[in-house]
Amino acid sequence: MNPKVLVAVLATLSAASPAGVQAQSVQPSRTATHEAASPVLVSPDDWRAMAEAGDRYPMFSAERARVEREVRAAMAAGINVPRPRDLGGGITHEQHKANYKAIAGAGALYRMTGDRAYADFVRDILLAYADLYPTLSDHPAGNSPVKGRLFWQALNDSVWLVYSAQGYDAIRDTLSAADRRRIDDDVFRRMARFLSEENAPYFDRIHNHATWATAGVGMTGYVLRDPDLVDRALNGTAHDGRAGFLRQIDELFSPDGYYAEGPYYQRYALAPFIIFARAIQQNEPERGIFARRDGVLLKAVDGVIQTSYAGLLFPINDAMPDKGLTSEEIVTGVAVAYGQTQDPRLLSIARQQGRTLLSPDGLGVARGVADGLARPFEFRSMQLRDGPNGDLGNLVILRQGGETGQALVMKNTQQGQGHGHFDRLNWLFYDNGSAVVTDYGAARFLNIEAKNGGGYLDENDSWAMTTVAHNALVVNETSQFGGDWPTGETHPTTPLLFEVADDAQIASARLEGGHDGVVVTRTQALLEHPELTYPVAVDLLRVRSAAPARFDLPLHFNGHIITQGFEAEASVTTRPVLGAANGYQHLWVDARSAPGDEARSLTWLLGGRFYTYRFSASAPTTAMLVESGANDPRFNLRREQALIRRMDGQSSASFAAVLEPHGAYDGTAETVTGATGRIVSIEQARGEDAEVVILTLASGRTLVLAVADDARSTGRHAVRHRGQTYEWTGAWARFDRESQS
């Protein structure tokens, strides 16, 4: 139907249908009469508003045009419901994915245009599924512990159900009773049964895969008018609330909206939470689902945006590093959250996403953006407490300079289940729009069949999850918790300090038992100083071990090395591997210094800015420059470099460091400024129960960060260094001294 015809139809309808009557704005010719077939996931008024939006709201009409293109292409290609065969990325996998998108899109377009061809297309695909689905048993490929029927893992079947239920809801009242019964029974009810009965233990898990399952089953329940399915989805197969969607909301998010597996999976998990919650709100507003736990689902939307930098999510845990705010799930989250809160800051994120949903909430976002209501999203320093009760560690974000300024991320969370890495007290640093101190994320080529079927690679275990692959302390060349994540789940990190003061942002946390008998305390701060162009990141790590041990502290960094500020033997003609296991087998050694007491430095260049890292320790260390890629015959790893500081034979030690962004390189203008940092030295000194890191600037002034061993201390501390005494009360202090000369 072209727009002019649509306008004419709407004009006729609005004359014929008095406002307020629950008539569809575009009247489908009903072949079924049963009242209980009309849509329940979107209200008639909302469908009408979407139909009448026309071209007034560019983001909405763009999305409508996009969906039209996609659906028309699918209609032109004809019904294609293949017998399942392939892994992720394979032909049948991608076709079933395309089908649920087509079902959802065509359903919406039918409601918006009244064009029966869309409804018939949805019907015909679903009838093809009604033919196929009852003939299927477990998917033939892959090795998922919970196989799907359409897909290699049940997860994807659940996603299919979430999207297809929406499309089906939109056209269900156009069907003959016989067709409706077939599709109800042979597709939706069977799939719901498959997910919630035949895989009841899976369905009852407190895990994001199960959230997709509960969402699919619950939405099917609303569409089929089946309260039992809805209740099973909300309260678990035993209908007792010990499992199901509500329990998932209560357990999978912390009170601050942080999701245990980290931002990448928070993004992924968000979609079914948000989509199903929206359906619950539509059908049972009395549940106040978005207000549950002080609005934790809306906090989760805010949180996933906060855990991003320059549009990309912090890639901690099993994360694909190219995943960002433009992903469909976050588009969904922003639209639905805006629908609930009308928070204008979300509109600037929507604008950055460049698209929104073909839904009532999407219409609201598009209207808000078109009306100029968007306000900047405030990326701010914060801690996101982890754990259902907020007592299982935190993710710290210290920011300065807004979205593309400095961001120091400190990972003091709990384990993050099976997708968690062994990287407690890890940190990341962003500046100038780029990741400077990096996290590898997952070893995976998502959906690329040639790379282990698109699933996690073996190198995810052997490298990406290991401690040495992170900026975290490795003890005796072994990963935290022996690389066993259930053990990790029983050892939360303990936050000690989080403070955003005028002259310093600082956080501290402690991990006990990451290695047997070992306690690690790490304090990090973002400090500004009039002589420094940008804030600097100061790092103080203290370790106590029951027995003398080998401590390795890696720094994975991004950029081209400009100055290696220490003597080292370079591996020039043959490149050895650093170790045999626990990630070390993947590291080539490029340079290795002799053990030494002196402070050292490393300067690199990234994106037109220089970074100088200065580091010292309480006992002699060896500095090594390494690169990932050893023992990687299939080229599964990205080759990335790291600095490793190694200390042997100590049972108590401290590592201090500062990272200074400085200067500018402009390749176009051929100008270089500030290629040398302003910090000229780093020193550290211990007192009885406290430690100081002394940074000396080129001017001779000093900038000192003083930290008590007990970061919750309120007592008085003193540390002497080179004839000066630094005295303070409480957990920490900063001393700025003029030049002594």
Added chain:
Amino acid sequence: MNPKVLVAVLATLSAASPAGVQAQSVQPSRTATHEAASPVLVSPDDWRAMAEAGDRYPMFSAERARVEREVRAAMAAGINVPRPRDLGGGITHEQHKANYKAIAGAGALYRMTGDRAYADFVRDILLAYADLYPTLSDHPAGNSPVKGRLFWQALNDSVWLVYSAQGYDAIRDTLSAADRRRIDDDVFRRMARFLSEENAPYFDRIHNHATWATAGVGMTGYVLRDPDLVDRALNGTAHDGRAGFLRQIDELFSPDGYYAEGPYYQRYALAPFIIFARAIQQNEPERGIFARRDGVLLKAVDGVIQTSYAGLLFPINDAMPDKGLTSEEIVTGVAVAYGQTQDPRLLSIARQQGRTLLSPDGLGVARGVADGLARPFEFRSMQLRDGPNGDLGNLVILRQGGETGQALVMKNTQQGQGHGHFDRLNWLFYDNGSAVVTDYGAARFLNIEAKNGGGYLDENDSWAMTTVAHNALVVNETSQFGGDWPTGETHPTTPLLFEVADDAQIASARLEGGHDGVVVTRTQALLEHPELTYPVAVDLLRVRSAAPARFDLPLHFNGHIITQGFEAEASVTTRPVLGAANGYQHLWVDARSAPGDEARSLTWLLGGRFYTYRFSASAPTTAMLVESGANDPRFNLRREQALIRRMDGQSSASFAAVLEPHGAYDGTAETVTGATGRIVSIEQARGEDAEVVILTLASGRTLVLAVADDARSTGRHAVRHRGQTYEWTGAWARFDRESQS
């Protein structure tokens, strides 16, 4: 002066100064009376138009605002004319650079605003130079063969002169006679003398450094009304035309506007040519400088744009790979060329550059863009002949799909003087906005003092210039011409074929004597086919050697390896170096196959698209995957990977290959399509005097490229392969056959 005051001044002036009278639009208070001090590089009318432009043309007002900010910052910082000390990137170097920019900018602003403070600032800086300059001898740092006085190399002194002469011209009539004489004599005349007399052999070279010198001296000549200086600049120190600017125009550009050292230096060389030519046009229009040699300077501007991809110049020879169309020199070239031609295609480049000059030509560009005159720049297939007479090889560019489509670049040029690489018959391939088959460019960190003072690194000789660092044939592990560039200059490449037909774009060239007794002929084509989503690049290289030899054919590629389509032994726990010299010492070996006859393949992923390279040869080869970075203790090299095909013991051989872009990976949408290419095999076959490359598609159809050994042949050729005979007349043919099944 704020804009309102400026408008008032202009209103007063335009009432007082009848149009047509040669009064300045903004009347500086004259302290000097000598008529011959008024500006000669920009006309009074042009200064008036610039002053009156106001905010009507955003690109112009933005540039004016930028220059104002820069100049005001310089004025606030005060006069700083330090005694020269540092290399490129160092403090005194950068200060003298900043000074000439301030001189030029402040001069223009004085003319545009009438604000005497700008003129006085220029005067005061130049008086400081008048104090300093006569006391200087050779610059104390660096090892340039032609040292400057202000800078470590005379080149930068010349650039200083080119820019400062413009600023001086703008304010010279504001000076007292005594100041003018001091600056004339102790700065400009002395610098001109230093460049053109004390360094006469340098000045008389036919080389881009000398062009900066002639431009500086010639513009000084116009400003000081010194015809002898002008003539020396135009015709050389002997005034006989055997050297100097005119000779440089005649010799340094080919008839197609190609500059012998390649695009990177063409960009750099362009600036003095264009700036000085513009000054000549202003002062001696009767010379028709822009029409000289059929408009070669304007062709050079077009050519430098054509030799770019996605805004970056092809990095052949000693090129910094981040240099692109936004560089100041090309901004200058586009503005001046537009001023001469009014070609509206140049305006789209200017718009992409996002800035223009604070000059009459810049005003014209800004006005054209503001008036909506811009038309798309047509990036097209072309050959740029090399050499003053166009008979020293060519640079071939085969394009499809416009600016960010496919571009195959074939380097069949001459040597390119001392900045040329030993990479004759090298090729590059671009697709989807990225370099896919790459060129390392120069080993250099421009102006970064910690990296060899910002100059060329040792690795420029030991790696970047070598043949193995390029996609060119290496014979017996030695570079072309033994790595001796003067020898290279005596051996041009011979273009054999360049044809852009409906169904194929093809080029061929031959190099004789790159290695003793060796002749290499290479034919490359960009072929479209209905079953292929994108054009594919076909490569056929034939070598004949007087003695059996080792042939190594590298392919330097960009992307993550997805499928290594051949068996090979991987270097998993120790990584050996490939060789001892000629670039081989910088290559780590990651995998090495046994010698074999079979065709092989390699698939990688870059920027969301897959690339499959299929390759065969006429005799058994070993395939090796290598990475640069060995013997690089200072981390001077970027680590980049290559495939090397090695054939031993043959004296006559052919190497065939095809590179197919295919499919899509979308990390945001998590979709993958076309991860497997449509070409399933490559075969090659020889006839008596010709060869064919047979590509079989997934459908069974074949696509065959047939090439005569003599690409200038007009005769009949036949090649038999698997019972089929391919017969054609002339240099080449393409055969598309249906599936035989």
